[in-house]
Amino acid sequence: MRIVFMGTPDFAVGSLQALSESGKYEIVGVVTQPDRPKGRGNKMLMTPVKEYALSKGYEVYQPQKVKTPEFVQILRGMQPDLIVVAAFGQFLSKEILTMPKYGCINVHASLLPKYRGAAPIQYAIIKGEKKSGVTIMQMDIGMDTGAMLGKVVVPIGENTTMGELHDALRSKGAELLLDVIEKIAAGTVVATPQNNAEATYATLLDRSMERIDWSMPAQEVHNLIRGFNPAPSTFTTLPNGKNLKIWGSRLTDKVSGDIAGTVIEVGKHSFFVACGSGVVEIIEVQPESKKRMPAQVFINGRGVQVGDILGVPAAK
Numbered sequence: 001m002r003i004v005f006m007g008t009p010d011f012a013v014g015s016l017q018a019l020s021e022s023g024k025y026e027i028v029g030v031v032t033q034p035d036r037p038k039g040r041g042n043k044m045l046m047t048p049v050k051e052y053a054l055s056k057g058y059e060v061y062q063p064q065k066v067k068t069p070e071f072v073q074i075l076r077g078m079q080p081d082l083i084v085v086a087a088f089g090q091f092l093s094k095e096i097l098t099m100p101k102y103g104c105i106n107v108h109a110s111l112l113p114k115y116r117g118a119a120p121i122q123y124a125i126i127k128g129e130k131k132s133g134v135t136i137m138q139m140d141i142g143m144d145t146g147a148m149l150g151k152v153v154v155p156i157g158e159n160t161t162m163g164e165l166h167d168a169l170r171s172k173g174a175e176l177l178l179d180v181i182e183k184i185a186a187g188t189v190v191a192t193p194q195n196n197a198e199a200t201y202a203t204l205l206d207r208s209m210e211r212i213d214w215s216m217p218a219q220e221v222h223n224l225i226r227g228f229n230p231a232p233s234t235f236t237t238l239p240n241g242k243n244l245k246i247w248g249s250r251l252t253d254k255v256s257g258d259i260a261g262t263v264i265e266v267g268k269h270s271f272f273v274a275c276g277s278g279v280v281e282i283i284e285v286q287p288e289s290k291k292r293m294p295a296q297v298f299i300n301g302r303g304v305q306v307g308d309i310l311g312v313p314a315a316k
Contacts, residue, residue, distance in 0.1 A: 001081045001082055001181070001185060002026050002079055003019060003025045003026065003027050003028065003082050004027075004028055004029045004030075004075065004078055004080040004082075004083045005027060005029075005031070005083075005085075006030075006032070006083060006085045007030075007085065007086040007087055008088055009047070009048055009049070010048040010166075011086065011109060011166060011169070011170050011173075012048070012049050012086035013048050013049055013170075014086075015086045015173060015174045016030065016049060016052060017052065018174035018177055019177070019181075020056055027056075028059070028078045028079070029058070029059050029060075029061060029078045029080075030049060030050070030053035030058045030060050030061070031062075031063070031066065032047045032053070032088075033088070034062045035050070050062070065090065066096065067090075067093045067095075067096070072093070072099075076099065081100055082100050082102040082104075082105065082184070083096070083099070083103075083105075084105055084107070084177065084181075085105065085106045085107070085139065086106070087109070091143075092104060094141055097139055104138075104139040105137065105138055105139060105149065105180065105181075105184075106136065106137050106139050106144070107174075107177055108120065108135050108144055109121050109134055109166075109169045110133065110135065110202070111131070111132060111135060112144060112151075113145075113194040113195055113198050113200070114198070114200050115201070115202040116143055116144035116145070116200070116202065117143060117144065117202040117204075118203065118204045119202045119204060120132075121165055121166050121169060122162050122202070122205060122227045123227075124156065124165065124227075125156060125160065125161070125223055125227035126223050126227035128219065128220070128223050130155065130156055132153075132154050132156055132165060132169065133151055133154050133169070133172070134169050134172055135148050135150070135151050136148070136150045136173075136177060137194075138191055145199075147191035147193050147194070148192045148193075149184070149191055149192075150179060150180040150189075152175070152176045154168045154169055154172055159250065160226065161226045161229040161230070162226065163230045163231075205232060209228075210228060210232055210233065210235055211234070211236070212225070212234050212235065212246060214236070215261075215276040216275060216276050217275060217277045218275040218276075218279055218280045219278065221275050222251050225247070225248070225249045225280075229247055233245050233247065233286075234246050236261070236310045237311055237312060238303075238308070239310075239312070244285055244286070244288070244303075244310070245285060246282060246284075247285060247286060248282070248284030249281060249282055249283060250280070251278070252272065252278070252279050254272060255278065256279050258274040259309060260274055260275055260276050260311075261273065261274065261311040262274045262307065262308070262310075263304050263306055263309075264279065266299055266306055268296065268299075269283070269296045270283045270299075271295060271299060282295050283295050285298050287303060
């Protein structure tokens with residue numbers, strides 16, 4: 001089977017690697033987003049998929065838009081039997097979707113029809129789900145609306161971070177992909193339509209979501225912190241006006257009548273913050289212009305004290 005692979009971030013590398021290491025398929029081209037400048041130095045960085053593809057000697061294509069007649073012509077020249085898409089980042093035209101013998105399939109990091117869209121892994125944790133998973137679907141013209149060809153469920157623990165869930169889904173999705181492609185080739189795959197009435201959406205993350213609103217219940221604050229770890233991270237404001245990134249938290253059974261955002265207790269290894277209801281324990285932070293550190297190190301440097309109120313913007 002001649003396969004064209006389309007993907008961009010690290011999540012997609014898992015699927016490309018599985019296809020490559022299976023040795024069963026001819027990967028005739030890898031399509032990924034154009035290189036973009038990143039970091040303080042604004043250095044042009046290859047996408048993770050490009051990096052892996054080049055290491056395997058695959059032909060890599062980076063069109064600004066896959067829908068252009070010029071690139072569609074290039075795709076036709078590859079004569080794919082199947083196009084596999086995983087977190088690619090561009091919509092495909094009907095012309096591309098119908099080009100291969102077996103069409104196009106997508107490796108999506110949620111249990112569809114829940115969390116269609118761009119940030120399903122973060123949303124599963126932010127919304128307090130107890131399970132997530134990967135769905136492989138036959139792509140159609142809608143956004144993540146196609147018929148489902150396979151699913152795998154991955155549990156989410158109370159303290160599971162977005163990074164941990166990402167890695168589990170990356171691995172399970174890659175295994176599922178190989179299983180689904182074998183069934184496609186054998187003609188035994190079963191396509192199950194999605195129930196659109198049950199659909200929810202994981203829209204692009206907004207920078208305003210990164211600021212912790214301590215008036216939320218402790219459970220929601222904890223979900224946000226772990227849902228944004230390791231990216232894009234959450235933050236609050238210290239009484240001195242400086243930002244403090246919050247990387248790690250735990251739920252507690254403590255209660256407090258203090259104003260939301262008040263540091264109610266400072267222990268040896270962590271500190272405790274009152275929320276709209278309940279209290280969260282903060283275990284890992286990153287002060288402005290410094291590295292991530294255990295809360296214990298921050299406390300020893302007298303970074304926070306009982307009675308401090310977090311999240312209040314500094315007076316101008």
